[in-house]
Amino acid sequence: MPDNYFTDNNFSARLKTLEARIEAACAAAGRKRAEITLLPVSKTRAAEELRAVCACRLKRFGENYLAEAAGKQDQLRDLALEWHYIGPIQSNKTRALAERFDWVQSLDRPKIARRLGEQRLRTAGPLNVLIQVNIDREPQKSGCAPGEIQALAEAIRAQPALKLRGLMAIPAPDRGQAALDDSFARMRDHFEALRRMHSGSVDTLSMGMSADLEAAVANGTTMVRIGTALFGPRSG
Numbered sequence: 478m479p480d481n482y483f484t485d486n487n488f489s490a491r492l493k494t495l496e497a498r499i500e501a502a503c504a505a506a507g508r509k510r511a512e513i514t515l516l517p518v519s520k521t522r523a524a525e526e527l528r529a530v531c532a533c534r535l536k537r538f539g540e541n542y543l544a545e546a547a548g549k550q551d552q553l554r555d556l557a558l559e560w561h562y563i564g565p566i567q568s569n570k571t572r573a574l575a576e577r578f579d580w581v582q583s584l585d586r587p588k589i590a591r592r593l594g595e596q597r598l599r600t601a602g603p604l605n606v607l608i609q610v611n612i613d614r615e616p617q618k619s620g621c622a623p624g625e626i627q628a629l630a631e632a633i634r635a636q637p638a639l640k641l642r643g644l645m646a647i648p649a650p651d652r653g654q655a656a657l658d659d660s661f662a663r664m665r666d667h668f669e670a671l672r673r674m675h676s677g678s679v680d681t682l683s684m685g686m687s688a689d690l691e692a693a694v695a696n697g698t699t700m701v702r703i704g705t706a707l708f709g710p711r712s713g
């Protein structure tokens with residue numbers, strides 16, 4: 478591996494292509510680029526790759542695995558970064574999530590809301606949370622059923638250390654464009670309903686990845702979570 482592998486690994490070129498896609502999607506949907514936050518998803522990537530992306534002025538990262546994220550967080554202490562947890566949550570890991578992350582996007586049951594709320598340090602400020610919705614009711618996937626959103630929102634609101642910011646979803650893959658659009662459109666409806674009920678804090682609809690960000694932008698996403706389009710293909 479050459480010395481400059483991480484700093485010279487085409488991040489700026491990939492970011493340029495990605496930004497052009499997001500801007501084209503916004504133009505097609507009649508939306509402003511500023512309405513959409515880009516969250517780089519850095520699972521499986523080395524800390525030095527995150528550092529290189531950070532040099533392109535991207536200051537937030539999404540991680541799926543606690544132990545892996547913790548190692549990178551410790552190595553990147555010198556940078557002011559915003560960390561988003563986007564992976565499945567085991568209840569015995571909530572303390573570390575509450576201590577190490579700024580956002581948890583994958584909250585999907587009341588027990589986790591209680592534990593995160595109780596374990597968040599008072600000095601840290603509120604933990605931003607999204608409710609993950611299993612929008613296509615896939616048996617193995619994390620996320621609450623759409624009918625459970627309101628009750629879970631109440632459980633979050635009961636915890637002063639948590640701040641409910643909105644919803645996150647990963648639609649079922651490989652079903653064609655119409656089914657994908659339908660999933661995103663249903664998420665937008667759930668998001669609008671939640672925002673009507675909790676207008677003070679709810680502002681984030683996290684959906685859209687490398688392969689489907691255009692459909693997500695067309696259907697109202699406010700945060701796209703991008704891995705491969707920014708970092709290149711994952712090797713494993």
Ligand SMILES: *Cc1c(COP(=O)(O)O)cnc(C)c1O
Binds near residue numbers: 518647687703
């Ligand atoms: C890996 C991952 C992404 C990014 O996926 P890409 O297809 O690489 O852009 C987004 N969200 C979640 C929850 C992920 O696990």
